[in-house]
Amino acid sequence: METKFTEQQSLGLISEMITQARNNLQKNSGTSMIFNGYLVAFTALANVALNFILSNPRQSFWIWLLMIPGAFIDRMIDKKIDKEAIVKTHIDRIIAATWRGFGNSIVLFLIIIFGYGYSMQNYRIFILITPIIMMMAGLGEYITAKACRFKPFLYGAFVMWAGALGCLGTYIFLHRWSEITHFLILAICMILAFVVPGYKLNKSAKQDV
Amino acid sequence: MFEELDPLLHSQLRLAVMSLLIGVEEADFVFLKERTNATAGNLSVQLEKLKEAGYINVEKTFQGKMPRTVCKITPKGIEAFENYVKSIQTYFNAKNLS
Known part of the structure:
Protein backbone atom coordinates (compact mmCIF):
# COMPACT_ATOMS: atom_id res chain seq x y z
CA MET A 1 0.00 0.00 0.00
CA GLU A 2 1.38 3.42 -0.95
CA THR A 3 0.14 6.66 0.56
CA LYS A 4 0.73 9.84 -1.48
CA PHE A 5 0.91 13.03 0.52
CA THR A 6 1.49 16.76 0.25
CA GLU A 7 4.87 18.55 0.10
CA GLN A 8 4.22 20.01 3.55
CA GLN A 9 3.59 16.55 5.00
CA SER A 10 6.70 15.14 3.34
CA LEU A 11 8.88 17.85 4.93
CA GLY A 12 7.33 17.10 8.33
CA LEU A 13 7.99 13.38 7.87
CA ILE A 14 11.64 13.92 6.85
CA SER A 15 12.23 16.11 9.88
CA GLU A 16 10.53 13.63 12.26
CA MET A 17 12.46 10.60 10.96
CA ILE A 18 15.83 12.39 10.99
CA THR A 19 15.22 13.41 14.62
CA GLN A 20 14.26 9.83 15.53
CA ALA A 21 17.42 8.42 13.97
CA ARG A 22 19.63 11.08 15.56
CA ASN A 23 18.26 10.59 19.07
CA ASN A 24 18.70 6.84 18.99
CA LEU A 25 21.06 5.23 21.49
CA GLN A 26 22.47 1.74 20.98
CA LYS A 27 21.17 -0.80 23.50
CA ASN A 28 23.84 -1.64 26.16
CA SER A 29 26.18 1.05 24.81
CA GLY A 30 27.18 1.94 28.39
CA THR A 31 28.36 -1.62 29.20
CA SER A 32 31.90 -1.03 27.97
CA MET A 33 32.21 2.08 30.19
CA ILE A 34 30.86 0.15 33.19
CA PHE A 35 33.34 -2.69 32.59
CA ASN A 36 36.30 -0.34 32.21
CA GLY A 37 35.20 1.72 35.22
CA TYR A 38 35.06 -1.31 37.51
CA LEU A 39 38.26 -2.83 36.07
CA VAL A 40 40.38 0.30 36.58
CA ALA A 41 38.83 1.05 40.00
CA PHE A 42 39.47 -2.54 41.16
CA THR A 43 43.06 -2.51 39.83
CA ALA A 44 43.79 0.85 41.46
CA LEU A 45 42.47 -0.36 44.83
CA ALA A 46 44.34 -3.66 44.47
CA ASN A 47 47.50 -1.63 43.81
CA ALA A 85 22.75 -3.33 17.42
CA ILE A 86 19.67 -2.77 15.27
CA VAL A 87 21.02 0.59 14.13
CA LYS A 88 24.49 2.10 13.76
CA THR A 89 24.70 5.87 13.69
CA HIS A 90 27.53 8.15 12.57
CA ILE A 91 27.77 9.32 16.19
CA ASP A 92 28.41 5.73 17.36
CA ARG A 93 31.32 5.60 14.89
CA ILE A 94 32.76 8.93 16.13
CA ILE A 95 32.51 7.85 19.78
CA ALA A 96 34.11 4.45 19.07
CA ALA A 97 36.93 6.16 17.14
CA THR A 98 37.46 8.64 20.01
CA TRP A 99 37.96 5.85 22.55
CA ARG A 100 40.14 3.81 20.20
CA GLY A 101 42.26 6.95 19.78
CA PHE A 102 42.32 7.34 23.58
CA GLY A 103 43.57 3.74 23.97
CA ASN A 104 46.29 4.27 21.36
CA SER A 105 47.34 7.55 23.01
CA ILE A 106 47.67 5.85 26.40
CA VAL A 107 49.89 3.10 24.99
CA LEU A 108 52.05 5.72 23.25
CA PHE A 109 52.16 7.92 26.35
CA LEU A 110 53.29 5.00 28.53
CA ILE A 111 56.03 4.08 26.04
CA ILE A 112 57.22 7.72 26.01
CA ILE A 113 57.14 8.27 29.79
CA PHE A 114 58.79 4.92 30.61
CA GLY A 115 61.31 5.52 27.82
CA TYR A 116 62.25 8.93 29.23
CA GLY A 117 62.08 7.77 32.85
CA TYR A 118 64.44 4.82 32.43
CA SER A 119 66.83 6.47 29.98
CA MET A 120 67.19 9.58 32.20
CA GLN A 121 67.06 7.48 35.40
CA ASN A 122 64.41 9.89 36.58
CA TYR A 123 61.67 7.76 38.08
CA ARG A 124 59.93 10.75 39.66
CA ILE A 125 58.25 11.61 36.34
CA PHE A 126 56.16 8.42 36.72
CA ILE A 127 54.09 10.43 39.21
CA LEU A 128 52.57 12.15 36.16
CA ILE A 129 51.09 8.92 34.74
CA THR A 130 47.80 8.90 36.68
CA PRO A 131 46.88 12.61 36.30
CA ILE A 132 47.74 12.70 32.59
CA ILE A 133 45.72 9.54 31.85
CA MET A 134 42.81 11.03 33.84
CA MET A 135 43.09 14.25 31.86
CA MET A 136 42.96 12.29 28.56
CA ALA A 137 39.99 10.22 29.80
CA GLY A 138 38.26 13.50 30.68
CA LEU A 139 38.76 14.68 27.10
CA GLY A 140 37.32 11.40 25.75
CA GLU A 141 34.27 11.76 27.98
CA TYR A 142 33.84 15.39 26.99
CA ILE A 143 33.77 14.50 23.27
CA THR A 144 31.39 11.60 23.98
CA ALA A 145 29.10 13.89 25.98
CA LYS A 146 28.98 16.48 23.22
CA ALA A 147 28.54 13.91 20.43
CA CYS A 148 25.66 12.00 22.03
CA ARG A 149 24.30 14.96 24.01
CA PHE A 150 24.34 12.96 27.25
CA LYS A 151 24.91 15.18 30.29
CA PRO A 152 26.21 12.52 32.76
CA PHE A 153 29.32 12.12 30.54
CA LEU A 154 29.88 15.85 30.73
CA TYR A 155 29.83 15.66 34.54
CA GLY A 156 32.11 12.63 34.22
CA ALA A 157 34.60 14.67 32.18
CA PHE A 158 34.70 17.35 34.90
CA VAL A 159 35.14 14.66 37.58
CA MET A 160 38.17 13.25 35.68
CA TRP A 161 39.69 16.70 35.21
CA ALA A 162 39.08 17.55 38.88
CA GLY A 163 40.69 14.23 39.80
CA ALA A 164 43.76 15.11 37.71
CA LEU A 165 44.08 18.39 39.62
CA GLY A 166 43.44 16.51 42.88
CA CYS A 167 46.51 14.38 42.14
CA LEU A 168 48.60 17.56 42.09
CA GLY A 169 47.01 18.54 45.42
CA THR A 170 48.02 15.24 47.01
CA TYR A 171 51.59 15.69 45.72
CA ILE A 172 51.80 19.11 47.36
CA PHE A 173 50.12 18.23 50.65
CA LEU A 174 50.76 14.48 51.10
CA HIS A 175 54.11 14.22 49.38
CA ARG A 176 55.14 10.81 50.76
CA TRP A 177 51.77 9.19 50.12
CA SER A 178 50.97 10.91 46.85
CA GLU A 179 51.37 7.81 44.62
CA ILE A 180 48.97 5.80 46.76
CA THR A 181 46.41 8.61 47.02
CA HIS A 182 46.56 8.98 43.22
CA PHE A 183 45.18 5.46 42.94
CA LEU A 184 42.46 6.17 45.51
CA ILE A 185 41.43 9.28 43.56
CA LEU A 186 41.52 7.29 40.30
CA ALA A 187 39.29 4.54 41.76
CA ILE A 188 36.71 7.08 43.01
CA CYS A 189 36.76 9.00 39.71
CA MET A 190 36.32 5.82 37.64
CA ILE A 191 33.21 4.89 39.62
CA LEU A 192 31.75 8.42 39.40
CA ALA A 193 32.80 9.21 35.83
CA PHE A 194 32.51 5.84 34.06
CA VAL A 195 30.37 3.38 36.05
CA VAL A 196 27.55 5.74 37.09
CA PRO A 197 27.10 7.41 33.63
CA GLY A 198 27.42 3.95 32.01
CA TYR A 199 24.45 2.63 34.00
CA LYS A 200 22.49 5.82 33.24
CA LEU A 201 23.25 5.45 29.52
CA ASN A 202 22.06 1.83 29.50
CA LYS A 203 18.86 2.90 31.24
CA SER A 204 18.24 5.64 28.64
CA ALA A 205 19.07 3.28 25.76
CA LYS A 206 16.58 0.70 27.10
CA GLN A 207 13.84 3.33 27.09
CA ASP A 208 14.88 4.57 23.66
CA VAL A 209 15.21 1.34 21.62
CA MET B 1 8.16 26.12 -12.87
CA PHE B 2 9.51 23.66 -10.30
CA GLU B 3 11.03 20.24 -10.69
CA GLU B 4 8.80 17.21 -10.52
CA LEU B 5 9.19 15.24 -7.31
CA ASP B 6 10.86 11.81 -7.56
CA PRO B 7 7.80 9.46 -7.57
CA LEU B 8 9.83 6.75 -5.89
CA LEU B 9 10.49 8.99 -2.89
CA HIS B 10 7.17 10.82 -2.84
CA SER B 11 5.52 7.98 -0.98
CA GLN B 12 5.11 8.07 2.78
CA LEU B 13 6.78 4.81 3.78
CA ARG B 14 9.65 4.95 1.27
CA LEU B 15 10.40 8.56 2.22
CA ALA B 16 10.30 7.63 5.93
CA VAL B 17 12.79 4.80 5.31
CA MET B 18 15.11 7.05 3.30
CA SER B 19 14.91 9.81 5.95
CA LEU B 20 15.87 7.31 8.65
CA LEU B 21 18.70 5.82 6.60
CA ILE B 22 20.15 9.23 5.67
CA GLY B 23 20.83 9.89 9.38
CA VAL B 24 22.49 6.57 10.23
CA GLU B 25 25.27 4.33 8.92
CA GLU B 26 23.03 1.28 8.64
CA ALA B 27 19.78 0.06 10.15
CA ASP B 28 18.17 -3.29 10.80
CA PHE B 29 14.76 -4.20 9.37
CA VAL B 30 13.41 -4.33 12.98
CA PHE B 31 14.53 -0.73 13.60
CA LEU B 32 12.89 0.52 10.39
CA LYS B 33 9.68 -1.37 11.18
CA GLU B 34 9.53 0.06 14.72
CA ARG B 35 10.23 3.64 13.67
CA THR B 36 7.87 3.71 10.68
CA ASN B 37 5.05 1.70 12.31
CA ALA B 38 4.73 -0.23 9.05
CA THR B 39 3.75 -3.86 8.67
CA ALA B 40 6.57 -6.30 7.83
CA GLY B 41 5.00 -7.15 4.47
CA ASN B 42 4.54 -3.57 3.34
CA LEU B 43 8.02 -2.59 4.51
CA SER B 44 9.59 -5.53 2.62
CA VAL B 45 7.84 -4.48 -0.61
CA GLN B 46 8.96 -0.84 -0.27
CA LEU B 47 12.55 -1.83 0.60
CA GLU B 48 12.64 -4.01 -2.50
CA LYS B 49 11.54 -1.04 -4.66
CA LEU B 50 14.24 1.20 -3.16
CA LYS B 51 16.80 -1.55 -3.67
CA GLU B 52 15.78 -2.04 -7.32
CA ALA B 53 16.22 1.70 -7.88
CA GLY B 54 19.73 1.46 -6.40
CA TYR B 55 18.84 3.83 -3.54
CA ILE B 56 19.67 1.36 -0.78
CA ASN B 57 21.74 -1.78 -0.21
CA VAL B 58 20.01 -4.65 1.52
CA GLU B 59 22.18 -7.28 3.15
CA LYS B 60 20.62 -10.49 4.43
CA THR B 61 22.64 -12.35 7.06
CA PHE B 62 22.11 -14.63 10.04
CA GLN B 63 22.59 -13.71 13.68
CA GLY B 64 22.83 -17.13 15.27
CA LYS B 65 19.82 -18.91 13.84
CA MET B 66 17.80 -15.74 13.29
CA PRO B 67 17.74 -14.14 9.83
CA ARG B 68 18.74 -10.49 9.76
CA THR B 69 18.21 -7.77 7.16
CA VAL B 70 20.47 -4.71 7.28
CA CYS B 71 19.80 -1.67 5.07
CA LYS B 72 22.22 1.07 4.08
CA ILE B 73 21.69 4.11 1.87
CA THR B 74 23.83 4.23 -1.31
CA PRO B 75 25.51 7.32 -2.84
CA LYS B 76 22.79 7.24 -5.54
CA GLY B 77 20.18 7.20 -2.76
CA ILE B 78 21.80 10.17 -1.02
CA GLU B 79 21.80 12.12 -4.30
CA ALA B 80 18.15 11.26 -4.96
CA PHE B 81 17.19 12.27 -1.42
CA GLU B 82 19.05 15.59 -1.69
CA ASN B 83 17.39 16.31 -5.05
CA TYR B 84 14.01 15.49 -3.53
CA VAL B 85 14.56 17.94 -0.65
CA LYS B 86 15.77 20.60 -3.13
CA SER B 87 12.63 20.10 -5.24
CA ILE B 88 10.43 20.61 -2.20
CA GLN B 89 12.38 23.75 -1.27
CA THR B 90 11.91 25.07 -4.81
CA TYR B 91 8.19 24.33 -4.53
CA PHE B 92 7.88 26.27 -1.27
CA ASN B 93 9.98 29.17 -2.58
CA ALA B 94 7.75 29.40 -5.67
CA LYS B 95 4.66 29.24 -3.46
CA ASN B 96 5.94 32.04 -1.20
CA LEU B 97 6.68 34.26 -4.21
CA SER B 98 3.25 33.83 -5.76
Whole structure:
Protein backbone atom coordinates (compact mmCIF):
# COMPACT_ATOMS: atom_id res chain seq x y z
CA MET A 1 0.00 0.00 0.00
CA GLU A 2 1.38 3.42 -0.95
CA THR A 3 0.14 6.66 0.56
CA LYS A 4 0.73 9.84 -1.48
CA PHE A 5 0.91 13.03 0.52
CA THR A 6 1.49 16.76 0.25
CA GLU A 7 4.87 18.55 0.10
CA GLN A 8 4.22 20.01 3.55
CA GLN A 9 3.59 16.55 5.00
CA SER A 10 6.70 15.14 3.34
CA LEU A 11 8.88 17.85 4.93
CA GLY A 12 7.33 17.10 8.33
CA LEU A 13 7.99 13.38 7.87
CA ILE A 14 11.64 13.92 6.85
CA SER A 15 12.23 16.11 9.88
CA GLU A 16 10.53 13.63 12.26
CA MET A 17 12.46 10.60 10.96
CA ILE A 18 15.83 12.39 10.99
CA THR A 19 15.22 13.41 14.62
CA GLN A 20 14.26 9.83 15.53
CA ALA A 21 17.42 8.42 13.97
CA ARG A 22 19.63 11.08 15.56
CA ASN A 23 18.26 10.59 19.07
CA ASN A 24 18.70 6.84 18.99
CA LEU A 25 21.06 5.23 21.49
CA GLN A 26 22.47 1.74 20.98
CA LYS A 27 21.17 -0.80 23.50
CA ASN A 28 23.84 -1.64 26.16
CA SER A 29 26.18 1.05 24.81
CA GLY A 30 27.18 1.94 28.39
CA THR A 31 28.36 -1.62 29.20
CA SER A 32 31.90 -1.03 27.97
CA MET A 33 32.21 2.08 30.19
CA ILE A 34 30.86 0.15 33.19
CA PHE A 35 33.34 -2.69 32.59
CA ASN A 36 36.30 -0.34 32.21
CA GLY A 37 35.20 1.72 35.22
CA TYR A 38 35.06 -1.31 37.51
CA LEU A 39 38.26 -2.83 36.07
CA VAL A 40 40.38 0.30 36.58
CA ALA A 41 38.83 1.05 40.00
CA PHE A 42 39.47 -2.54 41.16
CA THR A 43 43.06 -2.51 39.83
CA ALA A 44 43.79 0.85 41.46
CA LEU A 45 42.47 -0.36 44.83
CA ALA A 46 44.34 -3.66 44.47
CA ASN A 47 47.50 -1.63 43.81
CA VAL A 48 46.93 0.28 47.07
CA ALA A 49 46.34 -2.96 49.01
CA LEU A 50 49.39 -4.71 47.48
CA ASN A 51 51.50 -1.68 48.29
CA PHE A 52 50.96 -2.42 51.99
CA ILE A 53 51.03 -6.23 51.71
CA LEU A 54 54.15 -6.84 49.59
CA SER A 55 57.63 -6.59 51.09
CA ASN A 56 58.73 -4.65 47.99
CA PRO A 57 55.90 -2.14 47.35
CA ARG A 58 57.28 -1.38 43.84
CA GLN A 59 56.16 -4.89 42.79
CA SER A 60 52.54 -3.78 43.33
CA PHE A 61 52.54 -1.87 40.03
CA TRP A 62 52.61 -5.17 38.08
CA ILE A 63 48.88 -5.45 38.85
CA TRP A 64 48.33 -2.97 36.00
CA LEU A 65 49.15 -5.74 33.53
CA LEU A 66 45.50 -6.70 34.13
CA MET A 67 44.70 -3.93 31.63
CA ILE A 68 45.98 -6.13 28.77
CA PRO A 69 43.40 -8.97 29.12
CA GLY A 70 40.93 -6.23 30.11
CA ALA A 71 41.42 -4.53 26.72
CA PHE A 72 40.70 -7.83 24.93
CA ILE A 73 37.54 -8.43 27.00
CA ASP A 74 36.44 -4.85 26.29
CA ARG A 75 36.94 -5.43 22.55
CA MET A 76 34.79 -8.58 22.79
CA ILE A 77 32.04 -6.66 24.61
CA ASP A 78 32.13 -3.95 21.92
CA LYS A 79 31.94 -6.52 19.12
CA LYS A 80 28.96 -8.25 20.75
CA ILE A 81 27.08 -4.95 21.21
CA ASP A 82 27.91 -3.95 17.64
CA LYS A 83 26.63 -7.27 16.30
CA GLU A 84 23.35 -7.01 18.22
CA ALA A 85 22.75 -3.33 17.42
CA ILE A 86 19.67 -2.77 15.27
CA VAL A 87 21.02 0.59 14.13
CA LYS A 88 24.49 2.10 13.76
CA THR A 89 24.70 5.87 13.69
CA HIS A 90 27.53 8.15 12.57
CA ILE A 91 27.77 9.32 16.19
CA ASP A 92 28.41 5.73 17.36
CA ARG A 93 31.32 5.60 14.89
CA ILE A 94 32.76 8.93 16.13
CA ILE A 95 32.51 7.85 19.78
CA ALA A 96 34.11 4.45 19.07
CA ALA A 97 36.93 6.16 17.14
CA THR A 98 37.46 8.64 20.01
CA TRP A 99 37.96 5.85 22.55
CA ARG A 100 40.14 3.81 20.20
CA GLY A 101 42.26 6.95 19.78
CA PHE A 102 42.32 7.34 23.58
CA GLY A 103 43.57 3.74 23.97
CA ASN A 104 46.29 4.27 21.36
CA SER A 105 47.34 7.55 23.01
CA ILE A 106 47.67 5.85 26.40
CA VAL A 107 49.89 3.10 24.99
CA LEU A 108 52.05 5.72 23.25
CA PHE A 109 52.16 7.92 26.35
CA LEU A 110 53.29 5.00 28.53
CA ILE A 111 56.03 4.08 26.04
CA ILE A 112 57.22 7.72 26.01
CA ILE A 113 57.14 8.27 29.79
CA PHE A 114 58.79 4.92 30.61
CA GLY A 115 61.31 5.52 27.82
CA TYR A 116 62.25 8.93 29.23
CA GLY A 117 62.08 7.77 32.85
CA TYR A 118 64.44 4.82 32.43
CA SER A 119 66.83 6.47 29.98
CA MET A 120 67.19 9.58 32.20
CA GLN A 121 67.06 7.48 35.40
CA ASN A 122 64.41 9.89 36.58
CA TYR A 123 61.67 7.76 38.08
CA ARG A 124 59.93 10.75 39.66
CA ILE A 125 58.25 11.61 36.34
CA PHE A 126 56.16 8.42 36.72
CA ILE A 127 54.09 10.43 39.21
CA LEU A 128 52.57 12.15 36.16
CA ILE A 129 51.09 8.92 34.74
CA THR A 130 47.80 8.90 36.68
CA PRO A 131 46.88 12.61 36.30
CA ILE A 132 47.74 12.70 32.59
CA ILE A 133 45.72 9.54 31.85
CA MET A 134 42.81 11.03 33.84
CA MET A 135 43.09 14.25 31.86
CA MET A 136 42.96 12.29 28.56
CA ALA A 137 39.99 10.22 29.80
CA GLY A 138 38.26 13.50 30.68
CA LEU A 139 38.76 14.68 27.10
CA GLY A 140 37.32 11.40 25.75
CA GLU A 141 34.27 11.76 27.98
CA TYR A 142 33.84 15.39 26.99
CA ILE A 143 33.77 14.50 23.27
CA THR A 144 31.39 11.60 23.98
CA ALA A 145 29.10 13.89 25.98
CA LYS A 146 28.98 16.48 23.22
CA ALA A 147 28.54 13.91 20.43
CA CYS A 148 25.66 12.00 22.03
CA ARG A 149 24.30 14.96 24.01
CA PHE A 150 24.34 12.96 27.25
CA LYS A 151 24.91 15.18 30.29
CA PRO A 152 26.21 12.52 32.76
CA PHE A 153 29.32 12.12 30.54
CA LEU A 154 29.88 15.85 30.73
CA TYR A 155 29.83 15.66 34.54
CA GLY A 156 32.11 12.63 34.22
CA ALA A 157 34.60 14.67 32.18
CA PHE A 158 34.70 17.35 34.90
CA VAL A 159 35.14 14.66 37.58
CA MET A 160 38.17 13.25 35.68
CA TRP A 161 39.69 16.70 35.21
CA ALA A 162 39.08 17.55 38.88
CA GLY A 163 40.69 14.23 39.80
CA ALA A 164 43.76 15.11 37.71
CA LEU A 165 44.08 18.39 39.62
CA GLY A 166 43.44 16.51 42.88
CA CYS A 167 46.51 14.38 42.14
CA LEU A 168 48.60 17.56 42.09
CA GLY A 169 47.01 18.54 45.42
CA THR A 170 48.02 15.24 47.01
CA TYR A 171 51.59 15.69 45.72
CA ILE A 172 51.80 19.11 47.36
CA PHE A 173 50.12 18.23 50.65
CA LEU A 174 50.76 14.48 51.10
CA HIS A 175 54.11 14.22 49.38
CA ARG A 176 55.14 10.81 50.76
CA TRP A 177 51.77 9.19 50.12
CA SER A 178 50.97 10.91 46.85
CA GLU A 179 51.37 7.81 44.62
CA ILE A 180 48.97 5.80 46.76
CA THR A 181 46.41 8.61 47.02
CA HIS A 182 46.56 8.98 43.22
CA PHE A 183 45.18 5.46 42.94
CA LEU A 184 42.46 6.17 45.51
CA ILE A 185 41.43 9.28 43.56
CA LEU A 186 41.52 7.29 40.30
CA ALA A 187 39.29 4.54 41.76
CA ILE A 188 36.71 7.08 43.01
CA CYS A 189 36.76 9.00 39.71
CA MET A 190 36.32 5.82 37.64
CA ILE A 191 33.21 4.89 39.62
CA LEU A 192 31.75 8.42 39.40
CA ALA A 193 32.80 9.21 35.83
CA PHE A 194 32.51 5.84 34.06
CA VAL A 195 30.37 3.38 36.05
CA VAL A 196 27.55 5.74 37.09
CA PRO A 197 27.10 7.41 33.63
CA GLY A 198 27.42 3.95 32.01
CA TYR A 199 24.45 2.63 34.00
CA LYS A 200 22.49 5.82 33.24
CA LEU A 201 23.25 5.45 29.52
CA ASN A 202 22.06 1.83 29.50
CA LYS A 203 18.86 2.90 31.24
CA SER A 204 18.24 5.64 28.64
CA ALA A 205 19.07 3.28 25.76
CA LYS A 206 16.58 0.70 27.10
CA GLN A 207 13.84 3.33 27.09
CA ASP A 208 14.88 4.57 23.66
CA VAL A 209 15.21 1.34 21.62
CA MET B 1 8.16 26.12 -12.87
CA PHE B 2 9.51 23.66 -10.30
CA GLU B 3 11.03 20.24 -10.69
CA GLU B 4 8.80 17.21 -10.52
CA LEU B 5 9.19 15.24 -7.31
CA ASP B 6 10.86 11.81 -7.56
CA PRO B 7 7.80 9.46 -7.57
CA LEU B 8 9.83 6.75 -5.89
CA LEU B 9 10.49 8.99 -2.89
CA HIS B 10 7.17 10.82 -2.84
CA SER B 11 5.52 7.98 -0.98
CA GLN B 12 5.11 8.07 2.78
CA LEU B 13 6.78 4.81 3.78
CA ARG B 14 9.65 4.95 1.27
CA LEU B 15 10.40 8.56 2.22
CA ALA B 16 10.30 7.63 5.93
CA VAL B 17 12.79 4.80 5.31
CA MET B 18 15.11 7.05 3.30
CA SER B 19 14.91 9.81 5.95
CA LEU B 20 15.87 7.31 8.65
CA LEU B 21 18.70 5.82 6.60
CA ILE B 22 20.15 9.23 5.67
CA GLY B 23 20.83 9.89 9.38
CA VAL B 24 22.49 6.57 10.23
CA GLU B 25 25.27 4.33 8.92
CA GLU B 26 23.03 1.28 8.64
CA ALA B 27 19.78 0.06 10.15
CA ASP B 28 18.17 -3.29 10.80
CA PHE B 29 14.76 -4.20 9.37
CA VAL B 30 13.41 -4.33 12.98
CA PHE B 31 14.53 -0.73 13.60
CA LEU B 32 12.89 0.52 10.39
CA LYS B 33 9.68 -1.37 11.18
CA GLU B 34 9.53 0.06 14.72
CA ARG B 35 10.23 3.64 13.67
CA THR B 36 7.87 3.71 10.68
CA ASN B 37 5.05 1.70 12.31
CA ALA B 38 4.73 -0.23 9.05
CA THR B 39 3.75 -3.86 8.67
CA ALA B 40 6.57 -6.30 7.83
CA GLY B 41 5.00 -7.15 4.47
CA ASN B 42 4.54 -3.57 3.34
CA LEU B 43 8.02 -2.59 4.51
CA SER B 44 9.59 -5.53 2.62
CA VAL B 45 7.84 -4.48 -0.61
CA GLN B 46 8.96 -0.84 -0.27
CA LEU B 47 12.55 -1.83 0.60
CA GLU B 48 12.64 -4.01 -2.50
CA LYS B 49 11.54 -1.04 -4.66
CA LEU B 50 14.24 1.20 -3.16
CA LYS B 51 16.80 -1.55 -3.67
CA GLU B 52 15.78 -2.04 -7.32
CA ALA B 53 16.22 1.70 -7.88
CA GLY B 54 19.73 1.46 -6.40
CA TYR B 55 18.84 3.83 -3.54
CA ILE B 56 19.67 1.36 -0.78
CA ASN B 57 21.74 -1.78 -0.21
CA VAL B 58 20.01 -4.65 1.52
CA GLU B 59 22.18 -7.28 3.15
CA LYS B 60 20.62 -10.49 4.43
CA THR B 61 22.64 -12.35 7.06
CA PHE B 62 22.11 -14.63 10.04
CA GLN B 63 22.59 -13.71 13.68
CA GLY B 64 22.83 -17.13 15.27
CA LYS B 65 19.82 -18.91 13.84
CA MET B 66 17.80 -15.74 13.29
CA PRO B 67 17.74 -14.14 9.83
CA ARG B 68 18.74 -10.49 9.76
CA THR B 69 18.21 -7.77 7.16
CA VAL B 70 20.47 -4.71 7.28
CA CYS B 71 19.80 -1.67 5.07
CA LYS B 72 22.22 1.07 4.08
CA ILE B 73 21.69 4.11 1.87
CA THR B 74 23.83 4.23 -1.31
CA PRO B 75 25.51 7.32 -2.84
CA LYS B 76 22.79 7.24 -5.54
CA GLY B 77 20.18 7.20 -2.76
CA ILE B 78 21.80 10.17 -1.02
CA GLU B 79 21.80 12.12 -4.30
CA ALA B 80 18.15 11.26 -4.96
CA PHE B 81 17.19 12.27 -1.42
CA GLU B 82 19.05 15.59 -1.69
CA ASN B 83 17.39 16.31 -5.05
CA TYR B 84 14.01 15.49 -3.53
CA VAL B 85 14.56 17.94 -0.65
CA LYS B 86 15.77 20.60 -3.13
CA SER B 87 12.63 20.10 -5.24
CA ILE B 88 10.43 20.61 -2.20
CA GLN B 89 12.38 23.75 -1.27
CA THR B 90 11.91 25.07 -4.81
CA TYR B 91 8.19 24.33 -4.53
CA PHE B 92 7.88 26.27 -1.27
CA ASN B 93 9.98 29.17 -2.58
CA ALA B 94 7.75 29.40 -5.67
CA LYS B 95 4.66 29.24 -3.46
CA ASN B 96 5.94 32.04 -1.20
CA LEU B 97 6.68 34.26 -4.21
CA SER B 98 3.25 33.83 -5.76
